Amino acid sequence: MRRRKISGTPWVRPIARLPGRRVPPGYAQLPDYLAPGLDIVFVGINPGVQSAQAGHYYANPRNPFWLLLYKAGLTPRQLRPDEDHLMPAFGYGITDIVKRPSRGVADLTAADFRQGRRVLEEKLRACQPRIVCFNSKTGFVNFFGPGVFSRMLKSSLLTQAGQKGPGARKAGSRGARRTSVRTSQCRDERLTQQMGLFQQPVRRFGRQEVIIGASQVFVVPSTSPANAGIPLAAKLRYFRALRRWRDALAGR
Numbered sequence: 001m002r003r004r005k006i007s008g009t010p011w012v013r014p015i016a017r018l019p020g021r022r023v024p025p026g027y028a029q030l031p032d033y034l035a036p037g038l039d040i041v042f043v044g045i046n047p048g049v050q051s052a053q054a055g056h057y058y059a060n061p062r063n064p065f066w067l068l069l070y071k072a073g074l075t076p077r078q079l080r081p082d083e084d085h086l087m088p089a090f091g092y093g094i095t096d097i098v099k100r101p102s103r104g105v106a107d108l109t110a111a112d113f114r115q116g117r118r119v120l121e122e123k124l125r126a127c128q129p130r131i132v133c134f135n136s137k138t139g140f141v142n143f144f145g146p147g148v149f150s151r152m153l154k155s156s157l158l159t160q161a162g163q164k165g166p167g168a169r170k171a172g173s174r175g176a177r178r179t180s181v182r183t184s185q186c187r188d189e190r191l192t193q194q195m196g197l198f199q200q201p202v203r204r205f206g207r208q209e210v211i212i213g214a215s216q217v218f219v220v221p222s223t224s225p226a227n228a229g230i231p232l233a234a235k236l237r238y239f240r241a242l243r244r245w246r247d248a249l250a251g252r
Helices: 049-054 065-071 081-090 110-127 137-144 147-160 166-195 232-249
Strands: 040-044 092-096 131-135 206-212 215-220
Touching (some): 092 110, 131 137
Parallel strands (some): 040 092
Antiparallel strands (some): 206 215
């Protein structure tokens, strides 16, 4: 299954603007915790009010992000929000697409996402983590655009039918330029098969078929309290799958 390197102007998902929900000025932006060579960088959409007030990521006590990291075996203990600066010591980074705090995603503008995507891509290409993990499908879609899902579906259906994808016909003309990409893809697909992960026709969550620079991409269900429709146990399955993929890519 081909991987696609996405570049160019991002599509921004239309989001309804709700009156009277903007956060008053004065909240400080949360710092990025990034470094070269990290295993995973977790990417949120933007800080909520409680996180902005506390000055730490995922500070809402109803957000299970830190609990899920621990239960999935990604951290040896459950970190507190005020220990977010310790993430690089465990091989992880943490940041957001949009740095401006708000009460909800509905308060963000298309300009917020365009600016945030450009800056974030530069940061991710600079630190080159093994995996970029988007903490929500909304964040992933606003970073890459909706076409990525339709292309994944078409590629998955063709693969299940035993056919080659549309890019296979052009592979010969690309020659050696594509060799390293195909080799990397085959290695990653073998790892996936060995772990028995992601058998769904459309990979709405889990490992994705796109890359950011040299980094693989993974999506977990949003840990926001607003995403209560997905049970904690279901979210934990994806965090555990993320840990297994991290271990496989790192040769652990």
